[in-house]
Amino acid sequence: MRNSIVRDNVPDEFDGFSFSPSGEYSNVTGGLSGPGNIDVDPLFIDPAGDDFRLQAASPSRNTGFNGWVPSYGTRDLDGAPRLLEKVVDMGGYEFRGPRPPRPDGSGALIVAMRDEANLAFGIESPLLRYDDATGEW
Numbered sequence: 501m502r503n504s505i506v507r508d509n510v511p512d513e514f515d516g517f518s519f520s521p522s523g524e525y526s527n528v529t530g531g532l533s534g535p536g537n538i539d540v541d542p543l544f545i546d547p548a549g550d551d552f553r554l555q556a557a558s559p560s561r562n563t564g565f566n567g568w569v570p571s572y573g574t575r576d577l578d579g580a581p582r583l584l585e586k587v588v589d590m591g592g593y594e595f596r597g598p599r600p601p602r603p604d605g606s607g608a609l610i611v612a613m614r615d616e617a618n619l620a621f622g623i624e625s626p627l628l629r630y631d632d633a634t635g636e637w
Contacts, residue, residue, distance in 0.1 A: 503564035505591040564588035
């Protein structure tokens, strides 16, 4: 396992396996030998509510290994870019931080909308939409 978070499973993280798990740059309850591994609370936003995104102060943030990010895995589970900062995060979600303050919306706004295949400019609107993938309004 690489760049992963495996925490607080019941009965145990690896109970019943007939082998010794190995991993690198992962956060595992009870610890796991290997480079970059840690055993600390990852500070998920709301694990009881199934929100396993990382808080800003998470020790799993920027502690993965970029060399283990496959070329086909350039997006996290939300579809956001996997490398938003210089070092990949452990776990399935890349930390994106709080949304920036919304612009006041006065006057016309030129909006650029982008998806995987298209780029469109010149839409004028006082309405704004936050783009989670880029972190911009």
